[in-house]
Amino acid sequence: xxxxxxxxxxxxxxxxxxxxxxxxxxxxxxxxxxxxxxxxxxxxxxxxxxxxxxxxxxxxxxxxxxxxxxxxxxxxxxxxxxxxxxxxxxxxxxxxxxxxxxxxxxxxxxxxxxxxxxxxxxxxxxxxxxxxxxxxxxxxxxx
Numbered sequence: 001x002x003x004x005x006x007x008x009x010x011x012x013x014x015x016x017x018x019x020x021x022x023x024x025x026x027x028x029x030x031x032x033x034x035x036x037x038x039x040x041x042x043x044x045x046x047x048x049x050x051x052x053x054x055x056x057x058x059x060x061x062x063x064x065x066x067x068x069x070x071x072x073x074x075x076x077x078x079x080x081x082x083x084x085x086x087x088x089x090x091x092x093x094x095x096x097x098x099x100x101x102x103x104x105x106x107x108x109x110x111x112x113x114x115x116x117x118x119x120x121x122x123x124x125x126x127x128x129x130x131x132x133x134x135x136x137x138x139x140x141x142x143x
């Protein structure tokens with residue numbers, strides 16, 4: 001699957017979930033989830049972190065996700081900006097796309113530049129249980 005199609009498959013449902021939650025549908029309770037990612041000992045900026053629920057999707061098929069900032073920090077969004085994630089067990093995937101020039105813009109839409117095992121939640125070796133409180137995922141070190 002090409003990279004831009006994969007991004008569309010991720011971002012379009014996210015937008016739909018945001019619109020449906022604004023329309024008044026009852027979304028499950030979410031709790032703040034923050035974390036930090038490094039790659040080879042340095043903060044990993046502009047990486048996509050996604051939590052994949054063990055045993056099924058979050059209501060509305062929305063996966064909690066975030067992009068890391070310049071310091072590698074992230075705060076998950078499920079239904080509205082930085083709302084966190086519903087309680088449960090999750091596997092984690094992380095991708096960082098190469099910079100690519102599209103027209104006059106340079107965006108991160110190229111191939112994943114991290115080791116491939118981190119792009120698949122089944123092979124990343126990363127997992128976390130979200131509880132009904134503020135959550136802080138321990139430092140994630142991608143090697």
